[in-house]
Amino acid sequence: METGNQISELATAGNGKFLCVLGAGESGVGAAFLARKQGFKVFVSDFGQMNEKYKQQLQDWNIDFEENQHSEEIILQADEVVKSPGIPEKAPIVKKLKAKGIPVISEIEFAGRYTKAKMICITGSNGKTTTASLTYHLLKKAGLNVGLAGNIGKSFAYQVAAEKYDHFVLEISSFMLDDMYQFKADIAVLLNITPDHLDRYEYKMDNYADSKFRIIQNQTGADYLIYCADDEETVKGINKRKITAKKLPFSIQKKVEQGAYLSDDEIFILTDKGDLNMYINELALQGKHNIYNSMASGITAKVLELRNETIRESMGDFKNIEHRLEHAGNIAGISFINDSKATNVNSTWYALESMNTDVVLILGGVDKGNDYTMLKELVKQKVKAIVCLGKDNKRIHEAFEDDVEMIVNTFSAAEAVQMAYHLAKKGDTVLLSPACASFDLFKNYEDRGRQFKAAVKEL
Template sequence: MAEKVVILGAGESGVGSAILAQKQGLRVFVSDLGKIKDKYKKILQQYRIAFEEGKHSEDEILKADLVIKSPGIPEKAPLVKKLREMKVPVISEIEFAGRYNNAKTICITGSNGKTTTTLLTYHLLKEAGLSVGLAGNVGSSFAWQVAEKDFDYYVIELSSFQLDDMYQFKADVAVLLNITPDHLDRYEYKMQNYVDSKFRVIQNQTPDDFFIYCADDPVIREELKKRHIPATCLPFGWTEAPENGAGVKGDNIIINWKQNTFTMSIFDIALQGRHNTYNSMAAGLAGMVLKIRNEKIRESLADFKGVEHRLERFLKVHGIEFINDSKATNVNSTWYALECINKPIVWIAGGVDKGNDYNDLKDLVGKKVKAIICLGVDNHKIREAFSGIVPDIIETQDMKDAVRSAYYLAKDGEVVLLSPACASFDLFENYEDRGRQFKTAVREL
């Protein structure tokens, strides 16, 4: 009898896993506690895959030989606890797809910048003419592509939640951009647990694999002292480039790999700002080890068109610039946004707090922010952190109200910045929904 696979969550990753499992001759059952989106329901029906929505039938689920769970379901969910007690293997979509994948994988993680770096790396490989898929937190489901496509490479963005349920999977090229406190609510508020999660990106690597990491990140530096890394290590940072790795000299980024040196002015890179220079070095290094020609790397770094909802300079209304940085769901992302704007800012912030410490922002906020518009169900932590630093702090409960309030407070030559530093789930479906509502509200001014 074929193995029984239960998939918890019927979003992009769950439905992709179901298709791959069915293709492998496994018995599949999909269960979603919420309502399944119509487009996914149609696909499950089309493939004749058994599913349920609005509930989890425990008697059915606990009979599974293998459970693939959505990264959004926390470890402390009662059903997950029961499965663990019964020693039923619970894995992620990426782990499952990895079992059937023969393509090379470039896996990118970090607290900030991973979507930008993933899309940039994908752009670079695609422009170089490689057969490449985009998966993980962006693009289509990895499992779905493994089931139905035949790529030679995958560029995969990995969140810590996905990494937590990965065991045998191996990245051929692992990229670790930075580690700053994020999602600590999922890690018992212990930073080391979160650090360990991020470092899972290099598990199972061999001397034939590559580990690209930011040498300027203090948490990564400390962690490397404790670990033996079998892969070839390629650091990048804001210092002179090592023999194998990347760095900055004057106004140029330099990337060295096996006697090949790549040089490019930081002013010619499409993505401006210090954090984006890091992202570009990481993507460039990945390109170098995959033997992409220097000219192609240069072209791709120069013509890449950023990421929607990430420091997206969206529109000017009566001289006021509106910037959509809805993707900034933690303090560190917002720090980057505030740091790279050199005009007075009306800052729209708030949402679901993930254990945020706003102390790191106080200095920048004091220098640059003239007013804060709180946009969340509970804004007391933002008010507490910045009252006395910013003269105007205004409470709002919906995007239209927030945008209108910001517009009245901003003047010609100033910036309205949506950079929430929080998750979006109190008032919005996700950060994309929040960003789209922001853009709609700005258009209606």
């Protein structure tokens, strides 16, 4: 890393545009690599400590960077800034950039300029990763030249720089969408809109919904919007917007003319590019929420004119992603399920809804202003005990003290697993589905899930 005057020369040396990247995670480092390849002068700035792997990559590519600070005298000279989705709009450096009129964009927006690949973009409060992974699996098995990126896998920008894909399946969060302007989805998939991350949206559901609906911006009549017709917020948002893309709804509650619907345990997919039907017991992913995810992926596959045999085969042999309702073991007749990726109440609702045994539920972590009301009915029906895993469990106790016989506090994955094992009996399920972020006791939800699985193995 260079310091002082050497760095400030970045903004003035040479003729190339000066791009600054804020946040040196997977997306930021990938954006820096692509920018360098496109002839930009590049500077990467991270307000926290950088991962050694990313430092090494930037050094290998001869890209200047800093950590534990934002040097405003450099950053505010940028022609354009690529911002990590984790940095909020109200961060001081972002406010200063906006005040100066310097464009602040996402890695997806930046990378989209440098590829002609078809974009299949998947967003929603829940099910994004599963649906993106399943869609990628379908396309890859059909022989398409396809990349998987966004909130999942290697950064989109890095893949645009290093590979030549014809299609990309992108898992896109609301934070990414907030900084996307010219980018266009050829196929936009909107799974659902339920309260999440409201702290970033002034605690207003409409603001969060508006963010999700940015997935359809710039779409034309040649493009597709695939959406859940059973999701109240999504339907409300569609009804108040002029949508030019072809609309393909999916529903398990009613028949649709085009899109997908469920009838007597059979899914029917109907599109202008062909139809498909298959029984839900043929699907690798079980549970009501996964019928929705499979419908969204199946419609996408038909729009791309994949063969029905390939779709059926892929839908049947797909292996679910790690930390999403992942089977973690069976000890003394007790099943252990790792759903650490459930970082909001709605995800935990889906997990509980798919359980057909008595449950010992492991809940807790960093509460993002959760409203636990929607879980109460399912907890009463299915949960015999709650094991809290977090530093502050007060709100969980308050929410469920009248609904379960026992709520206990634990402060490590090992302790939580031991306690849950003692509270469960043969035939029960121990479900880690925390409904909260993990940062109080763990590095991230993956760390939480892996510690849970390791603790199960130790029993």
